[in-house]
C-alpha cells in the first residue's frame with residue numbers, strides 16, 4: 466500500500482483526540498498515560514477510566530448497529546478530560562475487539578471508525594490535508610477559490626470552520642487505482658475519472674464536493690490501517706487479558722449474532738438449507754463487512770434462483786457499508802430479470818467466498834460437491850429422509866417453495 470513512510474507531524478491535541486487512530490497519536494496518548502498514571506489496570510477496571518469505558522461501549526455498539534459508523538461526537542475534546550475520554554475509549558474499544566479474536570468484528574470496527582473519520586473530515590478543511598498526507602502518497606490542491614471563512618486554527622471547533630469549500634483536489638493515479646475498486650459507484654471507475662499527467666482530479670459536483678470525495682477515499686485507507694493495526698495487536702492478547710475483557714467481548718458478540726440472525730430470518734425458515742458460503746455472505750453484510758463484488762453477485766443470483774422475494778434480497782445488503790437503496794434495488798432487479806446462474810464452488814473458492822476448509826462441513830467435503838445449489842438439494846433430501854413419518858405435510862406455500870427449489874437445484878446437477 467503506497468502510504469507515506471513519514472507522516473506529517475501533528476502537535477495539536479484536539480486534532481489527535483479527534484482522530485485517535487492516527488499514527489501520530491500513539492506517542493501523544495503514551496505521554497498522556499504517563500502524565501495521568503493511566504496503566505492497563507486503570508484502563509480495565511479503574512474508576513478514573515469509567516467514562517472512557519462507557520464511551521468505548523458506545524463506539525462498539527455503533528460499530529455493530531449503526532450504518533453511519535461510530536458516532537461523531539464524544540465528549541468535549543477542548544478539555545483535557547474530554548481528550549482523555551476520547552483517546553482511551555478508542556484504545557479500550559480496540560482491546561475489546563482484539564480480545565474477541567473475531568476478524569469479522571475487527572473489520573466491522575475498522576469500518577465504523579473509518580466512517581466516523583470520513584464524516585469529520587468532510588467538514589474539517591483545516592485537518593483534511595494533514596490526515597490525507599498521512600495516508601496518501603501523492604496529493605495536491607489544484608485550486609482553491611476563496612470563500613468567506615472564519616479564522617480557523619486546528620483547535621477551532623469544526624462547526625465554526627468554513628462549510629462548503631471550493632477546494633479542488635488531485636490525487637496520484639497509483640493511489641486512486643488502488644483505492645477505487647473498494648468503492649462502488651460509476652464515478653469511481655477509472656474510465657470515468659479525469660486523469661492527466663498521472664493525476665486524477667476529484668471534481669466538485671453539486672452535492673459531492675472535492676473535499677468530500679477525498680474524505681471518501683481516505684476512509685478506505687484509514688479502514689485498512691486501523692484493521693491491520695488491530696490484527697497485529699490481536700497476537701498480544703494473553704489469557705489473563707481475554708478473561709478480564711470477557712464481559713464487553715460477550716456484549717459485542719451477542720450484538721453481532723442478533724444482527725446476523727435478524728438478516729437471515731428475513732426470508733423465512735429455509736435458511737437452514739443454505740450452504741455455508743451463502744450464510745457467510747449474508748451474515749457478513751448484516752454486520753457491515755464490505756463483501757466483494759463476486760460475493761454480492763453470487764448472493765443476488767442465489768436469491769433469484771431460490772425465488773426469494775426481491776425485497777428480501779435488497780434487505781440482505783442493508784448492512785453493507787456502502788448501501789444505497791436505489792442502487793441496490795436497481796442492481797437486484799437486473800440480476801432477477803437476467804436470471805444469472807449462481808457461481809460454482811471453484812469460482813467461489815478463488816474469489817475468497819468459500820469459508821469451509823476440508824473437515825469443516827461433511828456435505829462440502831463430498832467429492833461431487835461443486836455447486837452451492839447441490840448443497841441445498843443434498844440438505845433437503847437428507848431432511849426428507851430423516852423427517853419422522855408422523856410429521857404433518859408442509860403447508861401449501863412451503864411445499865411449493867421446496868418443490869421449486871428442488872427443480873432449480875436439479876437443473877444445476879445436469
Ligand code: SF4
Pocket residue numbers: 740741742743809810811813814818819820821829834835836837840
Ligand atoms: S464448498 Fe461450495 S457449497 Fe460449500 S461453502 Fe464452499 S462454495 Fe459453498
